[in-house]
Amino acid sequence: MDYLLQIKEAVAFIRKQTDFEPDFGIVLGTGLGALVNEVKVVSEINYEDIPHFPLSTVESHSGKLIFGYLSDKTVVVMKGRFHYYEGYNMKEVTFPVRVMKLLGVKKLIISNASGALNPDYRKSELMVINDHINLQTENPLTGKNLDELGVRFPDMSEPYDQSMIDTAIRIGKEENITLHQGVYVGVNGPNLETKAEYQMLRVIGADAVGMSTVPENIVARQMDMPVFAVSVLTDLCYPGHLQKISVEEVIAAAMKAEPNLTKLIRRVIAEA
Ligand code: HPA
Numbered sequence: 001m002d003y004l005l006q007i008k009e010a011v012a013f014i015r016k017q018t019d020f021e022p023d024f025g026i027v028l029g030t031g032l033g034a035l036v037n038e039v040k041v042v043s044e045i046n047y048e049d050i051p052h053f054p055l056s057t058v059e060s061h062s063g064k065l066i067f068g069y070l071s072d073k074t075v076v077v078m079k080g081r082f083h084y085y086e087g088y089n090m091k092e093v094t095f096p097v098r099v100m101k102l103l104g105v106k107k108l109i110i111s112n113a114s115g116a117l118n119p120d121y122r123k124s125e126l127m128v129i130n131d132h133i134n135l136q137t138e139n140p141l142t143g144k145n146l147d148e149l150g151v152r153f154p155d156m157s158e159p160y161d162q163s164m165i166d167t168a169i170r171i172g173k174e175e176n177i178t179l180h181q182g183v184y185v186g187v188n189g190p191n192l193e194t195k196a197e198y199q200m201l202r203v204i205g206a207d208a209v210g211m212s213t214v215p216e217n218i219v220a221r222q223m224d225m226p227v228f229a230v231s232v233l234t235d236l237c238y239p240g241h242l243q244k245i246s247v248e249e250v251i252a253a254a255m256k257a258e259p260n261l262t263k264l265i266r267r268v269i270a271e272a
Contacts, residue, residue, distance in 0.1 A: 003091060006052040011102045013051050018043040020067040022076035025100035026270055027216055029112035031254030035262050036079050038071040054082045054092040071270035078099060083211055085190035090140035094219040101223045107272060108220045109265060110229040113254045114210030115237040117202045118182060124237060124257040127180040127208050128168050129160050129229040136186050140215045141222060150222035161216055161226035164272055171267045177260045182207025184231055186214030199239040208233060225228050228268060232257040
């Protein structure tokens with residue numbers, strides 16, 4: 001079926017469940033689900049009930065859309081996101097962002113777990129993403145353009161909204177949260193990188209590496225949605241000091257950062 005029609009059917013289904021109108025869309029990364037506990041929930045819809053919605057496969061994610069209030073603003077939170085490495089294509093990965101736009105979402109907030117390439121960074125610190133490098137091999141905009149949603153060749157000169165970045169940096173200072181600003185490089189995964197690959201990613205200008213966020217960002221920007229994104233630095237990837245890590249350690253490091261991440265996102269939304 002036509003992709004645009006699928007998006008519209010998903011939106012129509014959601015509209016039958018709730019007439020709630022979220023201004024902010026929030027996508028939570030691996031191990032970073034705690035923010036949903038702060039949401040004053042109005043309505044919840046399981047991914048599996050929404051027509052054409054992909055289903056979560058990673059066990060650390062439980063998939064649903066949560067509608068409600070955060071910092072007195074209206075939000076829809078994606079609890080559980082879709083990664084390319086799970087086997088979804090990029091149209092599936094970004095389907096929920098398209099749906100959010102048609103539900104009226106104005107701004108997109110993204111969190112993710114990522115590996116630190118910048119040697120000034122420490123585990124469980126936060127990095128506000130101010131730019132990205134896309135090394136993923138499939139682009140979500142490939143194929144016939146959905147002219148109704150956005151242009152064929154979207155501008156990417158400000159992929160991450162400068163005014164939300166400025167707000168976040170000020171909040172970081174006020175709240176005494178260490179907040180880096182840097183470039184995120186998106187890779188396919190699911191394996192982590194070799195020493196030589198980390199070295200390359202650092203050399204080409206990246207401060208953190210992860211397997212998400214870039215496709216959602218591209219689709220959001222095509223639809224003119226400002227994006228704010230934060231990486232939680234879950235492991236240190238300095239090529240000279242590379243240590244073995246496990247997904248459990250990544251999740252533990254993410255959880256340690258959650259209180260700061262939650263505080264930051266709450267306040268950025270309050271002031272955006
Ligand atoms: N590489 C890629 N993705 C990641 C990493 C990493 O080191 N850590 C968390 N997500």
